Amino acid sequence: MSNLQTRTITAIILGVVTLLITFFGGTWFTLLAIAIGAAVFHEWVSLTAARQTPLSRIFGWSWFALIAASLLWGGGALASIGALFFGAAIMAVLTWKSGKAWPTSGLLYAGLPSISLSLLRGDEPFGFTAIVFLFAVVWGTDIAAYFTGRAIGGPKLAPRFSPNKTWSGAIGGAVAGVAAGTLVVSLLAEPVTFLAPLLAFVLSVIAQMGDLAESWVKRIFGAKDSGRLLPGHGGFMDRVDGLVAAAVLMYLIGAIFAQPDVPSAIFFSI
Template sequence: MSNLQVRVISAVVLIALILVPTWYGGVPFRLVAVLIAGAVFYEWVRMARFGGELKPLDFLPGVLMLVFLAALAAGLPALALLVLLVALVAVAAIVAAMRRDGAGRWDASGIAYAGLSGLSLALLRGDDHSGLLAILFLFAVVWATDILAYFVGRAVGGPKLAPSISPGKTRSGALGGAVGGVVAGVVLAVIAGAGNLAWLGIVALILSVVSQAGDLFESWVKRRHGRKDSSQLIPGHGGVMDRVDGLVAAAFALYLIGWAAASADHPAHGLFAG
């Protein structure tokens, strides 16, 4: 079986597994967000940590992350989760600064990255119809961006997008991914019966660009630590971070856009009135 076939099969299975809790929202999807955030943090620490004997303080970041994941699973309000995350990141940063062995200097950023990833996904979905449409819109844009960027880049080739960070990515692929993301987002919006198609097209373009930037960011982190993949948890795809890097970046961007546009307490209401 070719690597492309393995990638396709793994992708189909993952999509099926995530769409069921996405449909239900609420606690089921919040638990998915917790699992994603936990896996992202695990892989981040796995890449960033030095080898050798573990010291007691090496377990602190994991404990701090577990505290946040428990709060996220319990459904604390957005502001409380954000305040808690800031406090936990501050503790990790202070402890890392106090250590003389250099270990832990990536811990605070890992907690922030993983925490914001889970928070954005969970709060964006929520438990109402607007949240469902917002998260499906996010999936459509990001997945279409990934697929079109991959195939257009392979078919057209041309100048590299960021050769020092990710040698395989091309400008043609980035452009193709952006076009695909916009088309997919607008099509989803039409199916959903949204009336503000021009605005949602602009949002889709922003999300596509942010998604690709998130992909490049994760590639930079891996390159900094001499890794090709964040782990080998997903056959044909590497780790969870390798699959959700663009998604979590775009989720955070969509949450901020929705929050800025919303007149109600749910950010998705600023995008899809429900």
């Protein structure tokens, strides 16, 4: 079986399972959001092992468990986000001399998307729409960027950070992300206005920036993949780098223009 076939089968299985859990929502989706954050944190700690210490590992995992408990017990946006940044501040003080900002960055990189995804889904009518919209934009961007870049090639997007990504792939990914997000809104929410494609475009761009940022981190630490958890895909972080960035931005937009505890209410207006 070729790597592309393995990659495709793995993606389909994960996609179906993820959508089913998204549909059921509630505690199941919160557990999924926590699992995504835990997998990201595990690979971040392994990738940045040269900058980690026993203290940073123990404190990081302990504090991530605290955030997970807050989400499962319905602590709300203020409690969860406040606890995360309080823990990050403590970790920064404890580990700066040995690890610089890497241990602290890992806690935020894993904790913020877990909180964002959990709060976006919530128990509200538009929670399902919000997450499916987010997935559609990120997955559409990722798939189209991969195949468009391979088919067309051309000038490199950011060779300093990721030598394989091209401008053609980035543009193709953005077009597909906007189309996929707009389709979801047209099927699951109100009639589409210009805000839905605009939001999809912004999320597509930030997802690609998240991908480049993760590639930059891997290059700093001399790694090709972030791990080996997913057959055909490499590491888990390699597959959710775009989702991590887009989920946090979408939560921020929803928190600002709707409510911090009900960010999916933004779909009443787009």
